[in-house]
Amino acid sequence: MTKSNDAMGYRYIKQTVLDRIQSGEWQPDTLLPSEQDLALEFSCTRTTVNRAMRELAEEGYLQRRRKAGTRVLSAPQRKANFTIPMVRDEVEASGGAYRYALVSAQTVPSPDWLVARLALRPGQAATHVRCMHYSTNTPYQYEDRWIIVESVPEVEQADFKSIGPNEWLVQTVPFTNVELTFMASRADETVAGFLDLPKDEPVFTAERITWLQGQPVTFAKMYFAAGYRMTTQF
Amino acid sequence: MTKSNDAMGYRYIKQTVLDRIQSGEWQPDTLLPSEQDLALEFSCTRTTVNRAMRELAEEGYLQRRRKAGTRVLSAPQRKANFTIPMVRDEVEASGGAYRYALVSAQTVPSPDWLVARLALRPGQAATHVRCMHYSTNTPYQYEDRWIIVESVPEVEQADFKSIGPNEWLVQTVPFTNVELTFMASRADETVAGFLDLPKDEPVFTAERITWLQGQPVTFAKMYFAAGYRMTTQF
DNA sequence: AACGTGTTCATGTCTACACAAATTGGAAAC
DNA sequence: GTTTCCAATTTGTGTAGACATGAACACGTT
DSSP, X not given: OOSSOSOOSHHHHHHHHHHHXXXXXXXXXXXXXXXXXXXXXXXXXXXXXXXXXXXXXHTTSEEEETTTEEEEOSSOOOEEEEEOOOHHHXXXXXXXXXXXXXXXXXXXXXXXXXXXXXXXXXXXXXXXXXXXXXXXXXXXXXXXXXXXXXXXXXXXXXXXXXXXXXXXXXXXXXOOEEEEEEEEEEOOHHHHHHHTXXXXXXEXXXXXXXXXXXXXXXXXXXXXXXXXXXXXXX | OOSSOSOOSHHHHHHHHHHHHHTTSSOXXXXXXXXXXXXXXXXXXXXXHHHHXXXXXXXXXXXXXXXXXXXXXXXXXXXXEEEOOOHHHHHHHTTOOEEEEEEEEEEEEOOHHHHHHHXXXXXXXXXXXXXXXXXXXXXXXXXXXXXXXXXXGGGGTOOTTTSOHHHHXXXXXXXXXXXXXXXXXXOOHHHHHHHTOOXXXXXXXXXXXXXXXXXXXXXXXXXXXXXXXXXXXX
8 A cells, every 4th residue: 555656657547447447346337536536546646647537538438527527438439540551561561572563544534423422523634543552463452543633733743653642642742531431342354353353253442532621632442352351459 | 929818728739730731831741849839839838739749649640759859740640540330320320220130149169260269278168149230121230249158257148139249248348459350251151141142242241359358258250231331531 | 980978858747736617416596 | 396596526728847758969989
């Protein structure tokens, strides 16, 4: 029962509280002691307790309301915090040698489905880039991307022979809003060819739409090689 | 040039800094002013600036290092903060009426692949639950789950006729570590039957492994109906 | 030129205190 | 009994100041 030298810090408090939740000492819906009381128990200031509890709440463990106090969430909507990987990093992390190859790149009027999807003006110019990503010369991902010229005029000067459109965009356009969708689709002739699959094979597919301050920037469809698994821990 | 009444708060500082990044005023890799300087500019204490900048760093906009200072991340590894939805919520959010149906539930010795996957002891008992989730009587998800009895002894008393194993677990077991994997697989006879699909159809599939303080709790494989899209924004 | 070594500076965290904001719960008024 | 309103409580956020930590940089030695 030491009173002040418990190897403190808000991290210690966080961990201790988490342990009490996970051990069942503090069941779901339990009303926890107030910050004041915890500050006493941990012999620190309320500020420190506040930081610990605030972060636990942000991470989805606790629910806090003024005057009502803090309670353990019963049906925790845990937030998976999965980082969107860049293909190059993903490949290299898995021990492969990354290789990029441009298939085609041309600026054309947006097709109707893209106009509808991104709420463009009819005929607005878009650069259509198709390319492949390899891991040690095995197909890894086939990418089919449209970049809206008006939102990113620099795209007309970009040379996608040497750099992938995603890496180029990330370097060129500042932070954006993203909508990411995953699905299972069926390999058509083209995709099957590039990924070296039988036609009609299931393909893990991701769609990515990016905006910059309300302006549509790019639409990308990415087809992953057979057996691809996207994993996240939390 | 007011000096103190700028509608302050760490939120205001966060937004202002974000605006400067997104407007291009502070380009990627730019070294930002120190907390001291920003505190002067916003006429507040360093503590307040610190909170704003710390949160922006947590959100993936900035990179901070002692002595080296704070800079704008060039290749932002944005973190998708997607909440794992419970099937019921997902269905109801989409306007459907949720219905659950148990297919089978029995406690048996763990099959070898599960022993290997979760590092169990050979023959450790597991409850195998198979069930369906419907949205207004349309198949939505087929779930095939194993629950390790030793880690969750209460499972022997659970009645999965009325409550789904996921909802039951969330109510019963406190917070856990989760590994979630998404993939595209091919519908076998069983899955195709339950989801009312042609055999060999691509199926969006999720695997979920859950641990409680190092102990394996459950392994679940979830097969989604045709056309399922998992979307997240950030 | 290469290698430690120590200074310096930006961020990380804490104390101690204060007031604001939200909301509960009960007292007072009807 | 019902409604209204006030006071108490709890979290949210701020100020002011301090020391800790880690990394960059300059300096001096080899």
